[in-house]
Amino acid sequence: MTRKIAVVVTARPSYARIKSALRAIVEHPDLELQLIVAASALLDKYGSIVKYVEADGFEITAKVYIVLEGETLLTSAKSTGLGIMELATIFDNLRPDVVVTVADRYETLATAVAASYMNIPVAHVQGGEVTGSIDEKVRHAVTKLSNLHFASTERAAERIIKMGEDPSSVYVTGCPSVDLAAEVLKKHALDFDPFERYGGVGAEFDYKDGYLVVMQHPVTTEMGDGLEQIQETLHAVEAVEVPTFWFWPNVDAGSDGISRGLRIFREQGRDKNIHFFKNMVPEDFLRLIYNSRGIVGNSSVAIRESSFMGIPAVNIGNRQAGRERGKNVTDVPYEKQAIQDAILCILDNGHYEPDHIYGGGAAGTQIAELLATAKLGIRKQLSY
Amino acid sequence: MTRKIAVVVTARPSYARIKSALRAIVEHPDLELQLIVAASALLDKYGSIVKYVEADGFEITAKVYIVLEGETLLTSAKSTGLGIMELATIFDNLRPDVVVTVADRYETLATAVAASYMNIPVAHVQGGEVTGSIDEKVRHAVTKLSNLHFASTERAAERIIKMGEDPSSVYVTGCPSVDLAAEVLKKHALDFDPFERYGGVGAEFDYKDGYLVVMQHPVTTEMGDGLEQIQETLHAVEAVEVPTFWFWPNVDAGSDGISRGLRIFREQGRDKNIHFFKNMVPEDFLRLIYNSRGIVGNSSVAIRESSFMGIPAVNIGNRQAGRERGKNVTDVPYEKQAIQDAILCILDNGHYEPDHIYGGGAAGTQIAELLATAKLGIRKQLSY
Amino acid sequence: MTRKIAVVVTARPSYARIKSALRAIVEHPDLELQLIVAASALLDKYGSIVKYVEADGFEITAKVYIVLEGETLLTSAKSTGLGIMELATIFDNLRPDVVVTVADRYETLATAVAASYMNIPVAHVQGGEVTGSIDEKVRHAVTKLSNLHFASTERAAERIIKMGEDPSSVYVTGCPSVDLAAEVLKKHALDFDPFERYGGVGAEFDYKDGYLVVMQHPVTTEMGDGLEQIQETLHAVEAVEVPTFWFWPNVDAGSDGISRGLRIFREQGRDKNIHFFKNMVPEDFLRLIYNSRGIVGNSSVAIRESSFMGIPAVNIGNRQAGRERGKNVTDVPYEKQAIQDAILCILDNGHYEPDHIYGGGAAGTQIAELLATAKLGIRKQLSY
Amino acid sequence: MTRKIAVVVTARPSYARIKSALRAIVEHPDLELQLIVAASALLDKYGSIVKYVEADGFEITAKVYIVLEGETLLTSAKSTGLGIMELATIFDNLRPDVVVTVADRYETLATAVAASYMNIPVAHVQGGEVTGSIDEKVRHAVTKLSNLHFASTERAAERIIKMGEDPSSVYVTGCPSVDLAAEVLKKHALDFDPFERYGGVGAEFDYKDGYLVVMQHPVTTEMGDGLEQIQETLHAVEAVEVPTFWFWPNVDAGSDGISRGLRIFREQGRDKNIHFFKNMVPEDFLRLIYNSRGIVGNSSVAIRESSFMGIPAVNIGNRQAGRERGKNVTDVPYEKQAIQDAILCILDNGHYEPDHIYGGGAAGTQIAELLATAKLGIRKQLSY
Secondary structure, X not given: OOEEEEEEEOOHHHHHHHHHHHXXXXXXXXXXXXXXXXXXXXXXXXXXXXXXXHHOOOOOOEEEOOOEOOOOHHHHHHHHHHHHHHHHHHHHHHOOOEEEEEOOOHHHHHHHHHHHHOOOOEEEEOOOOOOOHHHHHHHHHHHHHOOXXXXXXXXXXXXXXXXXXXXXXXXXXXXXXXXXXXXXXXXXXXXXXXXXXXXXXXOOOOOOOOOEEEEXXXXXXXXXXXXXXXXXXXXXXXXXXXXXXXXXXXXXXXXXXXXXXXXXXXXXXXXXXXEEEOOOOXXXXXXXXXXXXXXXXXXXXXXXXXXXXXXXXXEEOOOOOOOOOOOOEEEEOOOHHHHHHHHHHHHHHOOOOOOOOOOOOOHHHHHHHHHHHOOOOOXXXXXX | OOXXXXXXXXXXXXXXXXXXHHHHHHHOOOEEEEEEEEHHHHOHHHOOHHHHHHHOOOOOOEEEOOOEOOOOHHHHHHHHHHHHHHHHHHHHHHOOOEEEEEOOOHHHHHHHHHHHHOOOOEEEEOOOOOOOHHHHHHHHHHHHHOOEEEEOOHHHHHXXXXXXXXXXXXXXXXXXXXXXXXXXXXXXXXXXXXHHHHOOEEOOOOOOOOOEEEEOOOOHHHOOXXXXXHHHHHHHHHHHOOOEEEEOOOOOOOHHHHHHHHHHHHHOOOXXXXXXXXXXXXXXXXXXXXXXXXXXXOOHHHOOHHHHHOOOEEEEOXXXXXXXXXXXXXXXXXXXXXXXXXXXXXXXXXXXXXXXXXXXXXXXXXXXXXXXXXXXXXXXXXXX | OXXXXXXXXXXXXXXXXXXXXXXXXXXXXXXEEEEEEEHHHHOHHHOOHHHHHHHXXXXXXXXXXXXEOOOOHHHHHHHHHHHXXXXXXXHHXXXXXXXXXXXXXXXXXHHHHHHHHOOOOEEEEOOOOOOOHHHHHHHHHHHHHOOEEEEOOHHHHHHHHHOOOOHHHEEEOOOHHHHHHHHHHHOOOOOOOHHHHHOOEEOOOOOOOOOEEEEOOOOHHHOOXXXXXXXXXXXXXHHHOOOEEEEOOOOOOOHHHHHHHHHHHHHOOOOOOEEEEOOOOHHHHHHHHHOOOEEEEOOHHHOOHHHHHOOOEEEEOOOOOOOOOOOOXXXXXXXXXXXXXXXXXXHHHOOOOOOOOXXXXXXXXXXXXXXXXXXXXXXXXXXX | OOEEEEEEEOOHHHHHHHHHHHHHHHHOOOEEEEEEEEHHHHOHHHOOHHHHHHHOOXXXXXXXXXXXXXXXXXXXXXXXXXXXXXXHHHXXXXXXXXXXXXOOOHHHHHHHHHHHHOOOOEEEEOOOOOOOHHHHXXXXXXXXXXXEEEEOOHHHHHHHHHOOOOHHHEEEOOOHHHHHHHHHHXXXXXXXXXXXXXXXXXOOOOOOOOOEEEEOOOOHHHOOOHHHHHHHHHHHHHHHOOOEEEEOOOOOOOHHHHHHHHHHHHHOOOOOOEEEEOOOOHHHHHHHHHOOOXXXXXXXXXXXXXXXXXXXXXXXXXXXXXXXXOOOXXXXXXXXXXXXXXXXXXXXHOOXXXXXXXXOOOHHHHHHHHHHHOOOOOOOOOOO
16 A cells, blocks of 8 residues: 655755655655645745755645744744644645654654654654754654654664664664765766856855855854854855855744844955855755865755765864764864864865765665555654 | 742643642742643633642742644644744743753643743653653653653663763652652541532442542543543443542543543443542542542552552553553553453452652652752753 | 635534525535534534534535633634634635635634635625624624625615625625524424433423523623523523523633533532533524524524524523514513513413514525625725 | 723834824823734844834833744735734733724734734724725724724724714824824934945935935735836836835735845846835934935825825825825826836925825824723624
8 A cells, every 4th residue: 555655844954855765755656755845945035945846846745834933042932833733734634654854953843743643653864863952952852753763874873772762663774865965976067157047145256266165054052142153154264265155044043143144244345255145956055065175164964965975074163063974074163263274174185085974875765665664653662 | 049940730630740849849949930830720621720729829920721622633733832832932921940841741742842942941850751652752752852850760760861861960859749649648538528529420429438539541542442441441340339439531632532431321320339520639639549449540640649658559551551660550451351350359459558669758849959959051962 | 617615614503504505505506615614613512513514414625623722812812813824724725716704703703814814705694783792893894804795684784885895795695594494494393302312411301382492602791791691591491490491602702601600500400490402403403493482592593593483582681782683582681580571471472473684595595696606806995 | 090001013114103102102191001012023024123112212011923934825814813822812911901003914903803802992093094905904804893993084084983983982183103204394304324324235326416215015915916016116216217215015925026026126237226225213214205306106104194294206006095195196007107207297396285184293192192081991883
């Protein structure tokens, strides 16, 4: 019998991380995809991920608006509550056999809570990893609400089991985000003009001789520090004087501080070597990174896809603290001088050998196969 | 500096389980209690726990209505979402230093999620226990969202630590519900007439020569089986022919099945030895149990308070599966004959020696002291 | 082209009032019915109207849970807000060409608000009438949000036009509730045993020699007076000593006061001549009234259907104040003696001649035809 | 006894329109202001009106986040529902004696619905006016929910009474927005540099020799036409070649179309004579208009304040259709040529004589006095 698999996609990174699995689910003879696009993935302000989803040929089963404007701690909490209310209605209509939830955002938690209370088995992708911030609470809470675990690394799987999950429900599939990187490597030339295809604002420069990519998100448990943190990075990148593509942050409590920092910098006319984008098709984004001299900031792309592709990365601050990483990553605090030194160092060093800690590029296919064959149930009990 | 402690009380059992801690918080010189009464605790249909709270002399800081009528899986999920939305507003107004959440209900989860997203430390009472049903998912998810853990037993504390919580944040305080039992034991005579004080419906009988107490709740992961399950118990109790006080179930997905079973039984005129109550003041309830010949059903009172008081208990089905228990408990499946046999057996056996696995009666005081002195923070990281 | 007509049914009276129109919509070749059952119509506690809807052969397109438990002013307001949120999702999925909203309840308003903001034309049944209580505010506010008006009486239509609605959008169709009465009159014998078919609680008596029917709802602008008001009626009916069928009140802020009054009366064992029902199939209910000696309380059935059927009615208090009425109605205040005198008076008087102020029994067909042919639009402008 | 007056401020125009009344309420010895700032007034994206409110010295009693991101018809409906839910909580806490709601936005309706269901008298400012779009439905629905009416013009008051409101509850106070204009006229010099004080983007020019002001909002019943509509205006203003200050639109379903039009125009580098602002302190905004050669678009400022100040206005399209206007207003359709001709005409014509149809500048004081002295009640009945 065909199993109905509901997947909730809510943001730029969660789409990139699950895309190869979505494709494998669509192609699997025993699975039917119910694709729910929700939250910031629907919003123009965050780059309308939904357009990329449609352009990639996926059929969208339902759209769910849950982001309460304000970007404060209060509105994050309320959006989570609203997400549960809205997703419950959707699940009640769609009656999926499994709900797939990705990573560690508030929509991830809302998805897992709604499905749990509706007695629908929950499959969690990217559980068992360790980082800083509120994500840490949310990720492991989702693990405890989930019935199937698709871990990205061996150590993540071990941690999930240590947390008391039934080992027979835990699989090391690798991270589906790496699948996309593997795909991109087969055809890795930067075959488009970023300015032309993605517009954006700021300086336009010759990027043929090398450039940096920067992506720095707010850290929700460090609310109110976003403005200062981003300024350290801005001043470091400014000092290095290398052409730079810079991406606006995710929607999150605290993203307004970062956005303000970027705007002030631009208004001071200091964006001489920097061009700002809201968003890119994931494949283009990975191609941009692959052809760069390095990535700077606190995005997990620096840890996952970049380790697989061998791209040097400067990781700033606590957001990725604790996450397993390859040799390509240099960690630095929120300090202009440290960031600048680390950037100079990676510019010197050049690309690394590929590292497969986050999987070898077949996570999506494995996840689809497991969704088709794994024993499903909602009952759990701590195994110790 | 005085710490503001927000405690969310949402139902009959959660009030009984936290009452001694509430009292200790009020009396502690360095703590200020912010008592939030929510969900079914406000509803006439579930016995208006709020009236007992007021009668006990507690000042209520806020009341929050979050129960969506319907008692389906869908409305449970939606009530959780609504709970997060409403509690977020309350926390935003009250600005507590710690939020205390009790046990494993949907409101427990809503409380922990709202506080987590608002960067308020969460203290969890009764984490680390093992049972069946959705409660199991919720309880451990709340552990992962919490920053302080007040465990009822040594083994519960071990499990919390095994799940990766920082051992310095985990305390074995015993269960505050046992405090109330300890209090009641000091003055244990049944000094009131249950019919007179609590009304209720059904047979009125002479209870001086011994009686049973029954309390059986729905098991949310066994939705739809409530009617059949309760009928097994009803017929067993009917066959035993001992005077019986029976309590209506908690509000939960599935409680309508149980309620229907009780109503049908009554309409058939078979409640010859049974009297039905909605609710009792916790102390009266414990006195009723202490003076009974045994307790039957699937309430945790049979496991916690009754082990401390030495009252024989027949525990039916999966709801308490996995929870640590004393010698006073006999486990049986949902089968009339097995239930009947077990009841006859406990009638024979009489009371047991007290067993202190769930604490010695000072949990409330310890919890208050820890809330006043423990290091507070919101940042967590898996300890392995 | 077929027009999709969404009708939102939310309670016992709104179902009875729209049922003939539902049937006519289903049978109309150019219309497709989208039947949405919501609010108290879904709840066991209020008699599960949804079961009657299904038994009548209607296909339900969507179910919407919006009743927040508590029955306070606060929960009424919140349920209205929740209703808008939930109905908006439904309308977004169903894309109706017209939304039909009935009478003057909070769900009526929620329906009209949600449709208005979604640019869907709103058709209102039973606008332009005059009564007391919050209903008065809501009914006329719904008129101002509506694009088509199906009035029950000539005077109601005049009032709608006076309020500034375009006369070409206002039709006197009569009240669809009267259609059902007309249907019932064709086969009016009380061909069922009420005790047997509907259970209920209280006295069982011989009703062959005549009986009364009582139905008294809370008046929301007189919150807190429900208990006293119902006691006046109870004591009057008790004094008259005629067999009486009594119906529990609608869900509304204040209904708990009335329910409490009924329970106290029963617990005092004073229900010697009274039997209580939650609900009846509308046709059975009308047959019960037709064969009665009179109806007592504040239900609009006493005014609408009963004028058409010629049944004498005692109307108590302000709830129907201002509504047009036939000779069958005697108005009295909330006073035991006045109620008792008026009951004695109608017992003496016997049945009346039919009065067609609320239409002649073809409202449903006319409404369906107008929904199929009327010009649809969302733009409005005050006509003076 | 002091009356507690809750006023809900939700957007730039509603603040400007009620500010003088807020001040008069604060200064009145028998009134206590409960100022609730909600919706877009809290959002950075819409110019953070809340900062101006604070800078004006008002104490904010509560902040309420209710805007769901998305700016579709669905999210407008849902934000209304959410607004009712949130405002009900606030009213329950604040227990105001009267709730004041302004004009005709979805928050206006949410405010009136929440207060009505909570039995709190509602006072409506700016009822009885006639315009196009959804506002027309909302404005008159709010009239039917309100107990006190503070009309801006004689004709508006007449319409409110014609709609069936009790004449003794209807007062012609004039429009409080004119009070601000009267205040500004006393000290009308443009004593600040708009570029310096408000930043904004686009051309910077010498505005000393005259300039235009443009402000064009989406029309919600013409959803999807925003982009085309704004382009007609943009091209007309471009052709006129006069320095122009242009304001971004309000948050509303459809505002993204307009915003996109403005962005495209800017990206094409056509903003040679145009500078764009998000927002201004109301007084600065009125000074900017007073010193301009005319105002263009569809804002009500062109109709109200500008008639009082004698500023020529080109009013485009249907948004203000039906609203009373002075000689200063020229109406044109959404057509480049017509707009351009009308602008040339007003540039020729120069300023007009003041016209007091919207009051003489003392509305705020009158409203405060009436709030202190008017008879309060919640019961209403259609007066015919």
